[in-house]
Amino acid sequence: MLPILACSVLALAIVLERLWTLRRRRVVPPRLVVQIWQWLQAGELDDARLRALREGSPLGRILASGLVNRVHSREVMKESIEDTGRQVAHELERFLNTLGTIAAVTPLLGLLGTVLGMIQVFSVITAVGVGDPGELAGGISQALITTAAGISVAVPSLVFHRYFRGRVDELVLEMEQEAIRLVEVLKGERGDAEVNQG
Template identity: 55%
Template sequence: MFEIIVAGGWMMLPIILCSVAVIAITVERYWTLNPAKIAPRNLLAQVWSWIKNNQIDAARLRELKQSSPLGQILAAGLSNSRHGREVMKDSIQEAANQVIHQLEKYVGLLGTIAAIAPLLGLLGTVFGMIKVFSAIMLEGGSGNTAALAGGISEALITTAAGLGVAIPAMIFHRFFLRRIDSIVVTMEEESIKLVDALHSDRRVDVKLV
């Protein structure tokens, strides 16, 4: 493996760094973007139980806010529920924007790596072909076999390495975007239920994005 990396030339260094970044981001986001932790299923039922038993106070709101991202959104709405439907909706949207920003953390970087990794491989390919043609010119048209093989090898290795990093990066980028969309829909539905329960005179259209 080390011999292959060396044969790929110095362009392998940024490609390897990209691969390390893809692995680190994938592990971190997979652990973080856990729907059960972000939007617990029974959280709204628990909140409604607090409301019915008149147990909502500053301590409960603080506990709710720290429990999960969905709890943070619901706590923002509850804190301003007495000010009316629109104020409550705006509070939920503001809190949701912050939560969604955190959910999307590093995901954009995966997309960037998926885009630039093939270009890095292509650049390595160009450098490898330059070596090939330089060897041919220096040898008067015939070229040194070892030099030609080294240049071609560098060109192929960097291309393969760039694609090998870009393909998983693109797959996980799309996977995490779909997961975030699913989580956002769930949080939106839970927020709408809370607003409707507290202001049941008219349905409120709460949009998180």
């Protein structure tokens, strides 16, 4: 039971941390490309704003890497955005493997508890026979409790693992679209009206 309890505490901590970290407004602030375009037109995009942009959000970090290379070709700019994007995507997936492992391992820990409980039941039967139901009940209850505990930790862990995987995929796609929009704006492939529509 102790490993199952430890897994449940760890899973809860990961779920709460990921719920906080993967909020849409935190990862992909609204109208960030519009704000950057306004800074560029006003000549206000300096090192301090780039630093604030980089530290403000994951999307800001991706866009800042493109802005640093805005004087270079479209390919160089896109490559730096893609490199930073891969790092950001990796950070957004942080702890998800651990949550998936918990979802896979806790039913096995429950099964192990079941096996140990049944071994205890058969040991009692061997020692005292089947005449004392009180002696047998301890092993059977241990078997059932650990199985139930393992499954009750695994199911929510698996649900949240799948939910966060989908959430990360959505956010990465949205950041990709925003980064492409910025590249197209800076390289003159989109007009002012299209920037402000985003």
